Amino acid sequence: MEQYDFLEIEKKWQREWEENNSFRAERDSRRKFYCLEMFPYPSGKIHMGHVRNYTIGDVYSRYKTLCGYNVLHPMGFDAFGQPAENAAIKNNTKPGTWTYKCIAEMRSELRKMGFAYDWRREVATCDNDYYRWNQWIFLKMLEKGLAYKKASPVNWCPSCATTLANEEVINGGCWRCHSAVEQRQLEQWYLKITRYQERLLEDMGQLEHWPSKVKAMQENWLGRSEGVEIYFSEEESGRRITVFTTRPDTIFGATYLVMAPEHPLLPEIIKGRPEELKVKEFISGAAGRRKAALLSEPGKEGVFTGAYAVNPVNAEAVPIWTADYVLTGYGTGAVMAVPTHDQRDFLFAKEHSLAMRAVIRPVNISPQPEENMAEAHEGEGVLVNSGCFDGLANEEAKKKIAVWMEKEGTGKIVTCWRLRDWLISRQRYWGTPIPVVYCQDCGIVAVPYEQLPVKLPADAPFTGEGGSPLGKVEEFVNTCCPNCGKKARRETDTMATFFDSSWYFLRYCSPKEEAFPFDREEAAYWMPVDQYIGGIEHAILHLLYSRFFTKFFNDLGMLELKEPFSCLLTQGMVLKDGEVMSKSKGNIVDPDSIIRKYGADTLRLFILFAAPPETELEWDDRGLEGAHRFLNRVWRIKDNLVPAASADLLRAMHRMIKKVTEEVESFKFNTAIAAAMEFVNAVYQSGADKEVYSVLLRLLAPFVPHFCEQLWQEIGNKEGIFLSDWPRYEPEMLKESSLTIVVQVNSKVRSKLRVPADITEAELKRLAQADEHLEPWLAGKTVKKVVIVPGKLVNIVIQ
RNA sequence: GCUGGAGUGGUGGAAUGGCAUACACGUCGGUCUCAAAAACCGAUGGGCUAACGUCCGUGUGGGUUCAACUCCCACCUCCAGCACCA
Numbered sequence: 001m002e003q004y005d006f007l008e009i010e011k012k013w014q015r016e017w018e019e020n021n022s023f024r025a026e027r028d029s030r031r032k033f034y035c036l037e038m039f040p041y042p043s044g045k046i047h048m049g050h051v052r053n054y055t056i057g058d059v060y061s062r063y064k065t066l067c068g069y070n071v072l073h074p075m076g077f078d079a080f081g082q083p084a085e086n087a088a089i090k091n092n093t094k095p096g097t098w099t100y101k102c103i104a105e106m107r108s109e110l111r112k113m114g115f116a117y118d119w120r121r122e123v124a125t126c127d128n129d130y131y132r133w134n135q136w137i138f139l140k141m142l143e144k145g146l147a148y149k150k151a152s153p154v155n156w157c158p159s160c161a162t163t164l165a166n167e168e169v170i171n172g173g174c175w176r177c178h179s180a181v182e183q184r185q186l187e188q189w190y191l192k193i194t195r196y197q198e199r200l201l202e203d204m205g206q207l208e209h210w211p212s213k214v215k216a217m218q219e220n221w222l223g224r225s226e227g228v229e230i231y232f233s234e235e236e237s238g239r240r241i242t243v244f245t246t247r248p249d250t251i252f253g254a255t256y257l258v259m260a261p262e263h264p265l266l267p268e269i270i271k272g273r274p275e276e277l278k279v280k281e282f283i284s285g286a287a288g289r290r291k292a293a294l295l296s297e298p299g300k301e302g303v304f305t306g307a308y309a310v311n312p313v314n315a316e317a318v319p320i321w322t323a324d325y326v327l328t329g330y331g332t333g334a335v336m337a338v339p340t341h342d343q344r345d346f347l348f349a350k351e352h353s354l355a356m357r358a359v360i361r362p363v364n365i366s367p368q369p370e371e372n373m374a375e376a377h378e379g380e381g382v383l384v385n386s387g388c389f390d391g392l393a394n395e396e397a398k399k400k401i402a403v404w405m406e407k408e409g410t411g412k413i414v415t416c417w418r419l420r421d422w423l424i425s426r427q428r429y430w431g432t433p434i435p436v437v438y439c440q441d442c443g444i445v446a447v448p449y450e451q452l453p454v455k456l457p458a459d460a461p462f463t464g465e466g467g468s469p470l471g472k473v474e475e476f477v478n479t480c481c482p483n484c485g486k487k488a489r490r491e492t493d494t495m496a497t498f499f500d501s502s503w504y505f506l507r508y509c510s511p512k513e514e515a516f517p518f519d520r521e522e523a524a525y526w527m528p529v530d531q532y533i534g535g536i537e538h539a540i541l542h543l544l545y546s547r548f549f550t551k552f553f554n555d556l557g558m559l560e561l562k563e564p565f566s567c568l569l570t571q572g573m574v575l576k577d578g579e580v581m582s583k584s585k586g587n588i589v590d591p592d593s594i595i596r597k598y599g600a601d602t603l604r605l606f607i608l609f610a611a612p613p614e615t616e617l618e619w620d621d622r623g624l625e626g627a628h629r630f631l632n633r634v635w636r637i638k639d640n641l642v643p644a645a646s647a648d649l650l651r652a653m654h655r656m657i658k659k660v661t662e663e664v665e666s667f668k669f670n671t672a673i674a675a676a677m678e679f680v681n682a683v684y685q686s687g688a689d690k691e692v693y694s695v696l697l698r699l700l701a702p703f704v705p706h707f708c709e710q711l712w713q714e715i716g717n718k719e720g721i722f723l724s725d726w727p728r729y730e731p732e733m734l735k736e737s738s739l740t741i742v743v744q745v746n747s748k749v750r751s752k753l754r755v756p757a758d759i760t761e762a763e764l765k766r767l768a769q770a771d772e773h774l775e776p777w778l779a780g781k782t783v784k785k786v787v788i789v790p791g792k793l794v795n796i797v798i799q
Numbered sequence: 800g801c802u803g804g805a806g807u808g809g810u811g812g813a814a815u816g817g818c819a820u821a822c823a824c825g826u827c828g829g830u831c832u833c834a835a836a837a838a839c840c841g842a843u844g845g846g847c848u849a850a851c852g853u854c855c856g857u858g859u860g861g862g863u864u865c866a867a868c869u870c871c872c873a874c875c876u877c878c879a880g881c882a883c884c885a
Binding site: 227609611617671795 | 813822865
């Protein structure tokens with residue numbers, strides 16, 4: 001039995017596409033379509049996750065091409081980052097050398113998959129021509145006050161020996177190596193992403209075609225919450241201690257106040273008190289306890305400071321405590337504690353025998369004395385023990401008390417965000433140098449634009465043991481102040497690589513542009529990305545940063561649009577035996593070995609057919625063989641073409657065109673392929689002619705491009721299949737002359753009728769009731785009602 | 800705890816109010832063959848039945864409807880993300 005020669009065919013068409021620049025994209029008068037997949041880190045080899053991600057994008061971009069769109073489908077490499085340094089140490093080479101070698105290997109692996117990229121637009125973020133624009137963007141941000149340097153406690157990964165952004169800390173561990181993250185006091189560069197927090201939240205309304213999950217995660221990350229800052233004062237000194245609460249309705253129930261151990265006022269408050277030593281001990285142990293808490297349940301540790309704070313609404317003095325459960329990074333770093341109506345406060349108060357006072361009486365539950373409460377009542381109710389607010393529903397009281405406090409000057413209505421500014425300094429070598437110098441006289445000085453790029457030296461004595469490697473490269477560090485010309489030192493930290501990937505989709509629009517990061521007109525034509533495809537792991541980091549950058553470019557007047565990605569698809573993971581493929585589990589299937597054995601088209605087809613794009617995909621060798629079998633089946637039709645296909649087959653073909661088109665359009669590739677398989681089964685029954693075959697090939701072309709190009713050529717076409725058109729169905733051909741109608745009695749199928757398609761409802765009703773198959777069911781019963789669904793079924797309801 | 804998903808044959812999955820299990824995998828049977836493989840054709844949710852059939856069946860319990868995998872209410876289980884966020 002003839003098997004098609006995939007090795008030969010795939011090589012041939014890959015060469016052909018490359019020589020003809022088949023997938024080059026240029027601005028023209030057609031409707032544009034920008035299809036983008038998240039670019040890879042160039043590790044050298046592609047894995048099944050890449051294969052799946054890029055195959056999904058490839059199908060869609062080839063489909064859009066066939067539909068007549070001017071498609072931009074670029075590829076590049078997210079090439080800066082730590083693995084290059086580790087690999088360089090291990091292999092005794094330079095990160096640059098290693099990275100460019102990996103890029104070359106990766107490019108060749110991607111080519112073997114037959115992806116339709118415009119390779120002329122390739123970018124690698126470690127190229128001078130790319131990262132100089134990182135520096136340009138940074139300087140613009142510096143000008144606008146969006147980039148700033150400050151000393152602050154930062155997340156520190158001891159194993160990677162570098163700082164991390166909040167977004168890079170996952171469950172208290174480093175996103176890359178999972179080591180427990182420590183806090184260190186360091187002076188670092190930040191980007192003021194918080195200036196955009198309202199817009200990042202508001203504009204999510206535009207992201208209709210993003211998965212709700214991703215939007216929910218971003219919303220949660222932004223963490224907007226409305227509340228009140230309340231001004232307590234320390235009893236003796238009158239020093240103001242501001243707390244933040246979302247529950248001003250419980251203010252009369254505040255029985256103590258808690259400050260985070262890191263709160264800057266704390267040392268002043270305890271100064272000279274008998275408790276000072278004990279509290280200081282507690283403060284110095286805080287970092288260690290926080291680290292330990294990451295590994296286990298958070299504890300309820302805390303100590304009394306000896307001081308009291310005056311509640312501004314009732315002049316009551318309440319004890320001031322410091323405890324781990326109050327965080328320094330959120331709100332004001334201090335809270336008023338209301339044990340009766342906040343579960344955390346409740347547990348803490350029980351633990352340390354602190355006073356409680358209920359101020360909200362629950363509706364429909366008999367009120368309990370405080371000492372009998374088993375847990376805090378966090379729900380709704382009516383205010384009690386709250387002065388003139390007694391009797392108000394608590395939701396109403398929330399607003400009234402807030403307004404009242406603001407009027408009295410005892411508080412202020414505020415909106416609090418969880419989002420922090422983005423820490424971008426990294427103590428690493430393989431990244432974009434931050435383009436500033438430090439001058440004895442002038443302080444922090446921006447490197448002038450005309451001096452960009454600040455080139456990363458080709459080599460640095462890095463060991464992976466910490467400290468910025470660039471600091472050891474004398475000829476890099478020592479420079480002159482651009483301002484006064486005196487001796488100055490360069491910044492030796494590099495930028496977080498998420499900076500690089502926050503705007504690469506814009507660079508693709510004009511990758512050779514020399515005056516700006518991107519050409520305004522090209523971007524105006526190609527942007528936004530119409531379809532973006534990538535892993536869910538970037539739901540917050542990359543996608544949030546990219547939205548931030550886009551808004552920044554909008555402010556600079558370089559972009560019209562506010563959001564970079566119109567539609568987003570997050571593809572599911574590839575599993576083997578129910579687990580994610582990984583080196584450590586030893587369950588990796590290497591795409592290259594599959595390509596050699598079955599061909600790229602079979603691999604593509606299997607991965608598309610085995611599951612819908614968004615869900616997890618279980619690797620299955622036998623499923624792979626099934627996909628291969630199907631291709632051979634389609635191949636053999638070529639030698640068995642008939643002069644004219646039957647009318648039934650033609651109708652089936654038009655039904656298939658409709659189905660495949662609708663399914664591809666909505667990313668249901670598995671059912672699109674199923675429809676094609678069903679049709680091929682019909683072809684095996686009655687025989688296809690050349691016309692029918694050519695339709696089938698064009699419908700399959702986005703999925704298995706080499707295969708279809710070859711057959712397309714063999715049946716006599718001179719131009720490539722991707723220069724043809726996506727088939728259209730004739731609505732006339734979908735109509736059947738007769739239909740099968742299901743006949744039910746009391747909703748159970750009892751018979752089927754073959755009737756003319758244009759039958760009237762009355763006639764159908766008559767026919768159904770006369771059906772002899774129904775005799776046993778209808779005999780002696782009264783017909784209550786007859787439901788008719790045109791073209792589908794008749795349901796006879798009997799008593 | 801909060802957020803977002805998922806739960807359907809032996810397996811991956813299909814069906815968004817109208818014949819549950821399309822398509823594929825696997826299994827079984829047939830054709831071809833000396834034989835095997837490949838290929839092609841057919842069967843394949845469960846119970847009862849010699850058979851025509853018939854009853855049950857989409858995580859659980861209720862509800863709406865002539866009709867529910869699908870809509871509503873309550874719950875269970877699993878996966879993922881966030882989490883002492885005041």
